[in-house]
Amino acid sequence: MAVELEAGAVDLSALSDTDLIGRVSEGDAGALEILYERYNRIVYSFALRIVGDPQIAEELLQEVFFRTWQQGKAFRENRGAFVTWLLSITHNMAIDEVRKRRRRPQKADSAEPELVLAGVADTSQDVEGEVWLSSLRATIEKAMLQLPAAQREAIELAYFQGLTQREISERLGEPLGTIKTRMRLGIQKLREQLGDTLGDLFTRTEVEEA
Amino acid sequence: MSGISVVRPQTQDGFLYQPPEWLLDCSFVEENASALALGALDSDEIARINSHVSWCPNCARHVHEIRKTVGYLPFLSSAAVPSASAKSQLFDRIKLGQQQAPLVVETSGRSLTIPSSQSLFDLENSKPATSVTSNGGNRTRRINWAVFAAPLAAVPLVVALAIVGGWALRTQDQLDDRRTQAQVLQSENADLSAKVNMLSNSLGPSSSFDFEAADSGFGGNAGGSFVPLVNDHWANLTVWNLPTTSRAYKVLVETESGQLQQVGEFNVDETGRGQVMLELASPVDHYKSVHVQPVKLAENAIPNNSIDDGDVLWTDLNSSLDSNGGGTEANANAN
Numbered sequence: 001m002a003v004e005l006e007a008g009a010v011d012l013s014a015l016s017d018t019d020l021i022g023r024v025s026e027g028d029a030g031a032l033e034i035l036y037e038r039y040n041r042i043v044y045s046f047a048l049r050i051v052g053d054p055q056i057a058e059e060l061l062q063e064v065f066f067r068t069w070q071q072g073k074a075f076r077e078n079r080g081a082f083v084t085w086l087l088s089i090t091h092n093m094a095i096d097e098v099r100k101r102r103r104r105p106q107k108a109d110s111a112e113p114e115l116v117l118a119g120v121a122d123t124s125q126d127v128e129g130e131v132w133l134s135s136l137r138a139t140i141e142k143a144m145l146q147l148p149a150a151q152r153e154a155i156e157l158a159y160f161q162g163l164t165q166r167e168i169s170e171r172l173g174e175p176l177g178t179i180k181t182r183m184r185l186g187i188q189k190l191r192e193q194l195g196d197t198l199g200d201l202f203t204r205t206e207v208e209e210a
Numbered sequence: 211m212s213g214i215s216v217v218r219p220q221t222q223d224g225f226l227y228q229p230p231e232w233l234l235d236c237s238f239v240e241e242n243a244s245a246l247a248l249g250a251l252d253s254d255e256i257a258r259i260n261s262h263v264s265w266c267p268n269c270a271r272h273v274h275e276i277r278k279t280v281g282y283l284p285f286l287s288s289a290a291v292p293s294a295s296a297k298s299q300l301f302d303r304i305k306l307g308q309q310q311a312p313l314v315v316e317t318s319g320r321s322l323t324i325p326s327s328q329s330l331f332d333l334e335n336s337k338p339a340t341s342v343t344s345n346g347g348n349r350t351r352r353i354n355w356a357v358f359a360a361p362l363a364a365v366p367l368v369v370a371l372a373i374v375g376g377w378a379l380r381t382q383d384q385l386d387d388r389r390t391q392a393q394v395l396q397s398e399n400a401d402l403s404a405k406v407n408m409l410s411n412s413l414g415p416s417s418s419f420d421f422e423a424a425d426s427g428f429g430g431n432a433g434g435s436f437v438p439l440v441n442d443h444w445a446n447l448t449v450w451n452l453p454t455t456s457r458a459y460k461v462l463v464e465t466e467s468g469q470l471q472q473v474g475e476f477n478v479d480e481t482g483r484g485q486v487m488l489e490l491a492s493p494v495d496h497y498k499s500v501h502v503q504p505v506k507l508a509e510n511a512i513p514n515n516s517i518d519d520g521d522v523l524w525t526d527l528n529s530s531l532d533s534n535g536g537g538t539e540a541n542a543n544a545n
Contacts, residue, residue: 029304036300041291042284049287058292062300069304074396080281087284095249136285144286158250159283165250180241187244191279 017082025072032069039083040065042133043090050094050160060097064090095162143193151186154179235262239269246273247280264487265446267439421449421502421523432482434502434523438494445488447474449502449523452482456504461488463497475505499526 012020012034023031043064048057067089075085144152157163157171165183169176239259245251246259263270421434434449447461461474476486490497502523 029301032304033301036297040297041289042287044292044296045287045290046284048290054290057290058296061292061296062303065300066303071393071396080278084281087281091249091284130289133285133289136282137287137289140282140285155248155283158245158248159280163250164252165245166252168250180245183244183248183250184241187247187276187279190282191275194279194282 018077021068021072021075021082024069025075029069032065035068035082035086036065039086042083043086046087046090047094050091050162051097056097057094060090060093063093091159098162140194143190146193147186147189151182151189154182155186155190158183236266236269239263239266239272243269243273243276244280247276421500421525432523434525436500436525443490443493445490445494446485447476447488447500447502448485449478450481450483452478452484452502452523453504454478454480454482458505459484460503460505461486462501462503463490464499464501465497468498470501499524 012023012030015023015031015034017035017038020031020035024035040061044057044061047060047064048054051057051060064086068086075082079085144155147155153172154165154168157168158165163171165179166176168174169179172179235258239262242251242255242259246256251259259269259273263273421432421436432449432451432453434447437446437448439445449459452459457477459476459478460472461476462470462472464470471491473490474486474488476484478484
């Protein structure tokens with residue numbers, strides 16, 4: 001919901017993601033800046049997790065938001081939340097990068113949950129956003145940890161390292177059918193656990209309003 | 211996968227329309243939906259699933275649910291903060307793009323910025339200079355070779371820059387081509403995603419409307435099925451036994467004001483069978499009826515006060531939507 005200021009200007013920070021991306025598609029760089037402030041960390045973190053190189057992750061971060069700037073009109077609200085769209089672009093670009101370079105991500109990332117926020121030099125004032133993100137992360141992490149290790153491994157190799165199920169089968173020396181089953185059962189269990197807990201992925205604004 | 215029953219078109223004489231094998235490929239989708247959402251399928255497998263879900267609402271919804279679950283995974287990434295320069299570089303790039311297209315060549319994810327060459331040469335200093343010295347009464351003109359040295363030394367640099375520049379421009383052209391191709395693919399993907407998402411939103415049992423041959427004399431034993439899909443803005447039309455005297459047919463919907471609007475066109479095969487996915491400007495319940503007409507008849511013979519003239523098939527939409535809230539079949543005779 002837009003908040004009209006006295007001078008007739010709009011308080012962009014009060015707008016929903018959908019309103020902001022609408023403005024971005026009309027060439028409003030200020031709206032893009034708000035979206036950047038909201039999501040630069042999750043986009044960067046996600047890219048870093050996949051490519052394992054901070055410099056490349058930053059380049060991807062810039063490219064993702066530059067594409068958002070150029071192709072904001074491609075976003076359709078009825079297809080899902082803006083953040084889902086943004087992270088989908090991030091995933092595609094990061095996996096493309098990984099497949100091009102076939103470089104493995106660094107391992108400092110996923111081993112210890114307590115490090116999740118420890119290494120963050122967070123200068124942001126967006127405390128609510130950080131709480132939301134850390135809570136979401138903890139919930140999903142807990143669900144992942146409840147999966148059998150083999151299922152979790154198959155999911156992570158595919159999603160974060162960009163391997164196809166055939167490549168995973170070759171790498172692990174397991175039959176293709178086994179890999180398919182692991183992925184299917186793993187995602188099915190995640191769905192059962194997260195579906196009730198999280199429901200639909202929602203936008204930050206909706207969370208803050210709730 | 212439950213909830214929506216797929217309407218399997220059946221002719222009046224009991225002939226069961228048998229779609230191609232890939233349309234019935236639910237088990238393949240069930241088996242591979244997770245790999246699809248995780249990005250672990252090959253392109254041919256992705257195409258196979260996309261083809262199927264564009265037709266099968268059950269599987270479309272299943273894929274959507276799986277994608278939704280996979281959509282949580284990015285949040286597993288440990289929090290990290292990019293440098294402040296990332297933001298400033300991004301917005302500098304945007305500003306530059308607003309002023310003029312930046313001369314930037316992307317190479318494997320890296321950016322190579324070609325600096326302006328203007329500063330490389332100081333125009334004033336590059337002028338061939340001479341110095342005049344006085345030697346008694348003879349004025350000797352001595353060339354200051356040092357003045358030429360800088361521009362001469364710059365020649366290889368200029369050549370090198372020209373070569374690099376040419377290479378960069380060619381690379382830029384190639385990248386532009388690839389970017390264009392990628393955008394086309396992205397657009398196609400977006401369309402497919404839209405279909406999947408919209409199809410998957412069609413919760414609850416699907417409504418279907420069976421056609422009957424109109425009394426226009428064209429229909430014979432033709433039949434058909436009109437299945438509203440997601441948000442009632444999409445519908446799948448399947449017809450069979452249409453007269454093959456015309457291979458091209460139009461689909462028209464009747465608005466509340468009685469006007470006909472064409473919403474699609476399709477061809478039938480040699481048995482008179484055809485199928486088309488229709489996008490409607492308004493929800494299905496905003497229309498009164500659906501009409502299938504041969505193209506030539508539809509173009510020439512649709513009087514405003516007799517919309518059924520030229521119909522091969524038609525079905526009444528209003529009579530059933532309210533009665534059962536879906537899953538109903540409405541049959542009506544023309545005229």
